[in-house]
Amino acid sequence: SSLSPALNPPPPPPPSLSTPSSEAELRRYLGYTALVLFCGAATYFSFPFSENAKHKKAQLFRYAPLPEDLHTVSNWSGTHEVQTRNFHQPETLEELEKLMKDADEKKARIRPVGSGLSPNGIGLSRAGMVNLGLMDKVLQVDKEKKTVRVQAGIRVQQLVDGIKEYGLTLQNFASIREQQIGGIIQVGAHGTGARLPPIDEQVISMKLVTPAKGTIEISKDKEPDLFYLARCGLGGLGVVAEVTLQCVERQELVEHTYVTDMKDLKKNHKKLLSENKHVKYLYIPYTDAVVVVTCNPISKWRGPPKFTPKYTKDEAIQHVRDLYKECLQKYRNGKITASLVDELSFTELRDKLIDLDPLNKNHIVRINRAEAEFWRKSEGYRVGWSDEILGFDCGGQQWVSETCFPAGSLSKPSMKDLEYIEDLKQLIEKRRIPAPAPIEQRWTARSRSHMSPASSSTEDEIFSWVGIIMYLPTMDGRQRKDITDEFFHYRRLTQTELWDKYSAYEHWAKIEVPRDKEEQAALQARLRERFPVDAYNTARKELDPNRIFANNKLEKLFPLSQAA
Secondary structure (H helix, E strand, C coil), X not given: CCCHHHHCCCCCCCCCCCCCCHHHHHHHHHHHHHHHHHHHHHXXXXXXXXXXXXXXXXXXXCCCECCCCCEEEECCCCCCEEEECXXXXXXXXXXXXXXXXXXXXXXXXXXXXXXXXXXXXXXXCCCCEECCCCCCCEEEEECCCCEEEEECCCEHHHHHHHHHHHCEECCCCCCCCCCEXXXXXXXXXXCCCCCCCCHHHHEEEEEEEECCCEXXXXXXXXXXXXXXXXXXXXXXXCEEEEEEEECEXXXXXXXXXXXXXXXXXXXXXXXXXXXXXXXXXXECCCCCEEEEEEEEECCCCCCCCCCCCCCXXXXXXXXXXXXXXXXXXXXXXXXXXXXXXXXXXXXXXXXXXXXXXXXXXXXXHHHHHHHHHHHHHCCEEEEEEHHHHCCCCCCCCEEEEEEEEEEEECCCXXXXXXXXXXXXHXXXXXXXXXXXXXXXXXXXXXXXXXXXXXXXXXXXEEEEEEEEEEECCCCCHHHHHHHHHHHHHHHHXXXXXXXXXXXXXXXXXXXXXXXXXXXXXXHHHHHHHHCCHHHHHHHHHHHCCCCCCCCHHHHHHCCHHHCC
């Protein structure tokens, strides 16, 4: 072991016949002292903590065993974590109603939390949480009207699998399928396609369990004002127990992936938005490459496209493997076998490459260039059902910020969406940000939900959504903290330079609350310019007078003292 010399220092040499000089003695003992100090430091900084150690990811040296009744709940990226003794999972509506009544009487907080996939941990609360993971049934399918009624704890993939036999599916999907339906609508999640609204717009009616009014059913016909407020209600107006969704016929799609550049993209942008059911762009910082991904129903006349890829999957990824092996030699003396490298997917390779030197801009540029080449060699077509095709491998744990802003209409795009990207890429290069790929750009139609970032009263308005990212490929606390600091520097620059210019607002599942009181006040004022905060807070007071659904994030975004 590398510590063995320190743990077992070599014995002193046998005494010499001649008496050693005092200077040599001093040097020798100074050497031993340095060795022991090094041993102590190495042991301290590599001490293995037990799995149930109570410490934040970025603070390795805080240690305390967890009591048995304390639940640790963290979001998927490991960026937000709480411990709570109150984590409830009712199995029936009656159990949920009783839990709600008891909590309200005791004024005990039980924040609704879904699958914990929100990057900002919007559903987490140390005081207590309620999760509907055990209320996950498909309750009713109307094949003729193409609607489905489900318990809100059902996950997207479960729902899709459950209605497959009826020839139905959801209109659109976010990047992943693990979200609970209640959670995905409450934060205003979205897929992509300029004619397709965010997922909350698919909700026809919902059953809301509230402390003050009990269980209420709301729709565009029953309490429409509350319905349009609560569809994207951030878990602050009640626990969504059941949801009725408008579905569409299940159909096979053709996905086309190709690489272009900004000049060519500008020429074709309007056509790409209007002619494709689903379209997204993936930009790669420090390159001119733009990956365009379109998805459309298979033509009944032409059928799926006949296409032979130029490269096999192995050929497309081989240069990335080679880069990883080269970098391993530089950073880690090549301590991994070639066969293990060959088993890694592209996103796994990217994570491992970034892990070697995550904040070195030149290293990230090399990885980005390799990614652009990977996409060029992966151009082609893929055919599959919409729930299989519309997903996206987002990579490993990460920090992400996503903004939504108006982009004109489908018939007359403002081109602000591409201007935003040009400004963002210039900002990255000017400030030498170690920004990995991709910067993901998607579009939706408007939503009528008042709290949606894509909310609009203009029927044909379209919105662009742009996500920036930094990966957290390591579990080393200090390195995660350094990446976190760099990400928030990156995010702050985009906020300062771009958000007001483009009327951009962050996705509710990705908004982070600043610690500084003045910055908090500025954020609160800015949210008031875009959203009906008074109406939202008034509804919170009426439905949840004891604030049992609140958590730190909700209280700081919408302080109830501001309610009209």
